[in-house]
Amino acid sequence: MIIGATKKAQPLFSALPIMEDKEYGRQFAQANPLFSWHANYINVNRKKVLILLNDLTYTIIILQDINAQKKKQLAELIPEAIRAAFEIAGISNEKTAEYLKVSGGIQVTNTSNRSVLGSVNLVAEELSTFRLNIHQTINRDVMVYYSDYIHMRLSKQGYRNSAEALQAALGGTLKWEEPVEAEAYIIEKKWDYRALSQVNVSELSEQQEEEYQSALLKNNQELLRAFKAYLTTGKGLGEKTVKRHIDQLDFYLNGYLAGYMYATPLKMEESPLDYLGYFYPHKYLMSSVTSLKKNASALKKFYQFLYEAGEITQDQRSDANEFIEAGLQMGEAYLLSTSDDEFW
Numbered sequence: 001m002i003i004g005a006t007k008k009a010q011p012l013f014s015a016l017p018i019m020e021d022k023e024y025g026r027q028f029a030q031a032n033p034l035f036s037w038h039a040n041y042i043n044v045n046r047k048k049v050l051i052l053l054n055d056l057t058y059t060i061i062i063l064q065d066i067n068a069q070k071k072k073q074l075a076e077l078i079p080e081a082i083r084a085a086f087e088i089a090g091i092s093n094e095k096t097a098e099y100l101k102v103s104g105g106i107q108v109t110n111t112s113n114r115s116v117l118g119s120v121n122l123v124a125e126e127l128s129t130f131r132l133n134i135h136q137t138i139n140r141d142v143m144v145y146y147s148d149y150i151h152m153r154l155s156k157q158g159y160r161n162s163a164e165a166l167q168a169a170l171g172g173t174l175k176w177e178e179p180v181e182a183e184a185y186i187i188e189k190k191w192d193y194r195a196l197s198q199v200n201v202s203e204l205s206e207q208q209e210e211e212y213q214s215a216l217l218k219n220n221q222e223l224l225r226a227f228k229a230y231l232t233t234g235k236g237l238g239e240k241t242v243k244r245h246i247d248q249l250d251f252y253l254n255g256y257l258a259g260y261m262y263a264t265p266l267k268m269e270e271s272p273l274d275y276l277g278y279f280y281p282h283k284y285l286m287s288s289v290t291s292l293k294k295n296a297s298a299l300k301k302f303y304q305f306l307y308e309a310g311e312i313t314q315d316q317r318s319d320a321n322e323f324i325e326a327g328l329q330m331g332e333a334y335l336l337s338t339s340d341d342e343f344w
Contacts, residue, residue: 001035001036001037001103001104001105001106001107001109001226002019002028002029002035002036002037002040002106002108002109003024003036003037003038003078003106003107003108003109003110004025004029004037004038004109004111004112004113004116004117005017005038005039005040005108005110005111006038006039006040006111006120008040008041008106008107009022009039009040009041011051011109012039012041012048012050012066012071012074013039013071013074014071014073015071015074015075015146016075016106016108017073017105017106017107017108017249018107018108018109019107019108019109022109022110022184023111024179025070025107025110025112025154026109026110026112027179028176028179029055029109029112029113030112030113030179030216031177031178031179031180032111032175032177032179033054033055033056034053034054034055034056034057034111034169034174034176034324035102035103035176036054036056036198037053037054037055037111038052038055038111038116038117038120039051039052039053040055040117040118040120040121040124041066041124042124042127042128044064044127044128044132044134045134047064047065047067048064048065048066049062049063049064049065049066049067049127049132049139050062050063050064050066051120051123051124051127052078052081053119053120053123054162054166055113055116055118056152056161056165056169057162057165057169058116058119058149058151058153058154058160058165059086059089059147059163059165059166060085060123060142060143060149060162061078061081061082061084061085061087062081062127062138062139062142062143063077063078063081063137063138063139064132064135064136064137064138064139064262065135065137066135067101068075068089070137070143074106075105075106077101077137077138078100078106078108079302080138081138081143082099082100083096083100083137083299084097084140084143085143085147086166087171088140088143088144088147089147089162089166089167089331090161090162090163090167091166091167091170095170095289095298098174099174100256102174102175102176103176110127110188114238115153117149119153123146124313127142129284130142145219147162147163148161148163149161149162152258159181162178173315174279185230185234185235185327186232187226187229187234187305187308187309188226188229188232188248189221189309190218190222190225190226191220191222191226192219192234193219193264193265193266193267195312196216196219196264197266197267198217201262201263209262211296212262212286213258213259213262216257216258216262217254217258219259219264220253220254220258222252223265224246224249224250224253226258226305226309227241227246227249227302227305228246228307230247230305231245231301234318235301244261244294244298245297245298245301245302248294248295248298249297249298249299249302251280252275252295252298252299252302253265256271256275256279256280257271260279265302266306266308268309269316269319269323270323270325271325272299272303272320272323272324273324273327273330274327275295275297275299275327275328276292276299276324276327276330276331277326277328277329277331277334278330278331279328280292280331281331281334281335282334286330287335288335289335289336292328292332292335293328293332296324296325296327296328299320300321300324303316303317303320303321303324
């Protein structure tokens, strides 16, 4: 059994084994969602309330007042809470014992499923409004409530609630599948900035400058197509997330690099710093701290893509990430210091 814990929650699991191979953990969770859980916590009256949600059935367990002593007992408390949750859902003791035996020992890794993590965070937000009996370690009352909770994802599969989904998942012989390592995604390169990167733009005539910019834009479109395929097929991101990243990179490549700096994405090493720290917050009318952070996230994925495509070195990728972080801090400071009506 693996638990994908948020960064905030991971210190609570310090007494449990950590899965060192994070990629294997992600693959295991995808292949075995019944034996994978996601976790986060909230503070209630200065006491930590731990929330675990099953990736497949959305079964929820609630462990309360996880202090230093109880952290050491999670290897026993989590199976005990699973027994309680399964009993609430009408699962027999024999089937629960089979599940725990097949699950094996608990290992902790990073989160790997955004949809499940989103549901965990929604539960956390809702729990913050409850009047919890914090003196119970396992909060059965809240678990009863959530066992009959309507999940949109489960309803699309024909289940009224997580209890029904759990009953169906445990209906047959239980076993977990060894994840099959996916073949490495091969990036198809149809762009070529080599000649463009050698051009001294200041020496170009007006016509040559137009031709140079046209060639830049053409290569940028090929780069964006490849980046979109990389995010979709290589990284498995959803359509909306991919569209947001592409829209942000379009403005970075074509609006900033090609239209403002007359540069290729391979030549301007400090461009993420200038873009996030100055150009985007000053020049884009709809800029905000939230949109700035989303741009920074897209840029990190973009420079990882360039690294995997063999266009930049590992050191250049590291430098780019440092420039992204520095630019984000500068841009955020500017946006927080200006009023809504102060723009160019």
